[in-house]
């Protein structure tokens with residue numbers, strides 16, 4: 001196959017994904033005869049637009065669900081609004097939704113061994129993040145009208161710190177955020 005333009009590769013990858021569901025990055029790289037790095041670069045916008053998900057070693061097309069707004073939070077059963085919601089992709093390829101980082105962290109703690117991937121959104125930029133590398137701001141002086149304590153997610157430590165300077169709160173990494181949310185929930189059972 002002669003070298004395709006990035007836009008053509010993207011189209012080709014999407015059409016394979018529609019037929020096959022998920023494909024390994026290595027397999028795509030072999031079929032298109034370009035490096036895996038190139039494939040990741042091609043896929044970055046698709047991942048950011050949430051058209052595809054990264055799974056271990058490959059990518060999966062998002063399940064056909066164009067009208068997203070009515071997901072129910074797996075943890076508290078509230079309707080989850082997409083802006084703050086956390087998505088957990090399980091090893092069985094199920095996608096779970098949590099209404100906000102608060103529930104996302106609690107749910108992750110409960111099913112940790114079945115989680116393939118956990119995804120959140122950057123509070124400021126709305127970009128999609130791997131929740132395990134995100135920063136968590138507990139109890140800022142700003143409410144998102146979801147679960148208490150409010151937990152916001154940030155992709156960049158610098159942004160999170162700037163936000164913390166303005167709005168206060170307690171800034172934590174993913175593992176620390178899980179410990180913290182469990183601690184808070186033990187003290188206070190009336191979160192929702």
Ligand SMILES: [Zn+2]
Pocket residue numbers: 073074075076077078098099100103147
């Ligand atoms: Zn919830």
Ligand SMILES: [Zn+2]
Pocket residue numbers: 098099100101102103146147
């Ligand atoms: Zn919530």
